[in-house]
Amino acid sequence: MTDVTNAGAYSDPNTTPPLGQTVPLGLQHVLAMFASNVTPSIIVAGAAGLAFGSAEQVYLIQMAMLFAGVATLFQTVGVGPVGAKLPIMQGTSFAFVGVLAGVAATQGLGVALTACIIGGTVHFLLGGVIQHLRWLFPPLVTGLVILAIGLYLIPVAIKYAAGGAAKFQMEAESFGSLMHWSVALTVVVVSLVVKFFTKGFVSNAAILIGLLAGYALAFVLGMVNFGAVGNASWITAIQPLPYGFEFSLGAVVAVTLVSIVSAIETVGDCSATTKAGAGREATDREIAGATYADGLGTAVAGVFGGLPNTSFSQNVGIVGMTGVMSRHVVTVAGLIMIICGLIPKIGAVIASMPLPVLGGGVIVMFGMVAAAGLNMLTEVTMNRRNMIIIAVSLAAGLGLNLVPEAVQYVPGVLKTLMTSAVAPTAVIAIALNLILPEEV
Structure with missing residues (x-):
């Protein structure tokens, strides 16, 4: 699957490979992002206190799949100025997990999803000005923000591997047990082996294969409960505003700030896609269209219980690997995700996955x-200037998140922002990058 005959013939986004290649290539895009797409919804649901495997959690997983597909069609098919009309796969963004998990834990999913709707709308409006804001987000700032997101989330990963996280935990006496860690490490080891010792289609699905291996071991150990799968229906009943519409200024500001970072990430993915698939720079229209689609996908998903969407960088790698620039291949991938999102039993199977597997x-x-x-x-x-910016931004951003009591007397809106890890890192990095003089 790593090579397509005469791939150069497909460097035009509007061309389509033969059907026998289009469908498998589309499925490859799905496999490369599937696990990453549903994980944020599981984490935010856990932070909100939803029982693992509950109908509410299954619904959030379904919406993650459904609206990843819808947002992908916004990108590849497009409507008017919306959509880059490039092979850009959309999915639920990890960048928002820290902020949304915090909001969901303290103020509920209604507030979190309302912030997604408003933040997505602002994100959409950025499409008209995004090309003029790129100077605010050089690699120093964007790299710092993405690094802060990863570092903030790693403790969550360790808690899940040990058997619990946030408000939901497995039996206290089994937290950190050898059984939990044997399952988690099986996922890690299998994922690494598959990634680096196989090629093409199989290699790109390494995480998914690792999860399946861990799932199988967990089943053998008696950790899997399929009760929710039997109770799940075959067709999703989509519900607008499932948790109501609850406005919180702090939540909206925090999500909007992350939306700006997400928009810059999408600009990078858009440029990387055209460079990898066609050997050219992305046009202003493509960058604007990609941003419009990002924001619209986030806002629409929020209305129905889905989390914010963004372009997925791992799928950019597939375009470079195959040389297939056809947007219709990724359209097929979007349609596959929509089908998965409309079948609740698929979400119930995912929700039955024990925490150590995830x-x-x-x-x-x-x-x-x-x-x-x-x-x-x-x-x-x-140099010294840039190292100081990195040091201060990360220290303040992650430090306040780890010790939120340090700002316990700060008003609610500011406290939400200051303890979100991502927002303070971004604000401090942007400010210092603008203020501190360049070294000669």
Whole structure:
């Protein structure tokens, strides 16, 4: 699956490979992002106190799949100025997990999803000005923000691997048991072996295969309960505003700030896609269209219980690997995700996955988020100025998140922002980058 005959013939986004290649290539895009797409919904649901495997959690997983597909169609098919009309796969964004988990835990899912709707709308409006804001987010700032996201999430991964996280935990006496860690480490080891000792289709599905291996071991150990699968229906009943519409200024501001970072990530993915697939820079229209689609996908998903969407970088790698730039291949991938999202039994199977299985997967995924940030920082000259910006931004952003009591007397809106890890890191990095003089 790594090679497509005459791939150069498909460097035009509007061309389509033969059907026998289009469908498998589309499925490959789905496999590369499937596990990453549903994980944020599971984490936020846990933070909100939803029981693992409950009907509410299954619904959130369904919406993650359904609206990843819908947002992908916004990108690949497009409507007017919306959509880059490039092979860009959309999925639920990890960047928002820290903020939304905190909001869901303290103020509920209604507040969190309302913030997603409003933040998505602002994100959509950024499409008209995004090309003029790129100077605010050089690799130093963007890399720092992505690194902060990964570092913030890694403790969550360890808690899941040990058997619990946030408000929901398995039996206290079994937390950190050898049984839990054997399952989590099976996922990690299998994922790494498959990734580096296989090629193409199988290699790109390494995380998914690792999760399946951990799932199988957990089943053998008696950790899997399929009760929710039997009770789940075959067709999703989509419900607008399932948790109501509850406005919180702090939540909206925090989500909107992350939306700006997400928009910049999408600009990077858009540029990387055209570079990898066609050997050219992305046009202003493509960048604007990609941003419009990002925001619209997030806002629409929020209305029905889905979390914010963004472009998935791992799928950009598939475009570069295959040389197939056809947007219709990714359209097929979007349609597959929509079909998965409309079948609740698929979500129930995912929700039956024990926490240590998920923990093993997110150890790799969250570590890769941090590594992606480090990779962006390699483009930065490590002089004293830039090292100070990195040091102060990370220390303040992660420090306040780890010790939220340090700002316990700060008003609610500011406290939400200051303890979100991502927002303070981004604000401090942008400010210092603008204020501190460049070194000669």
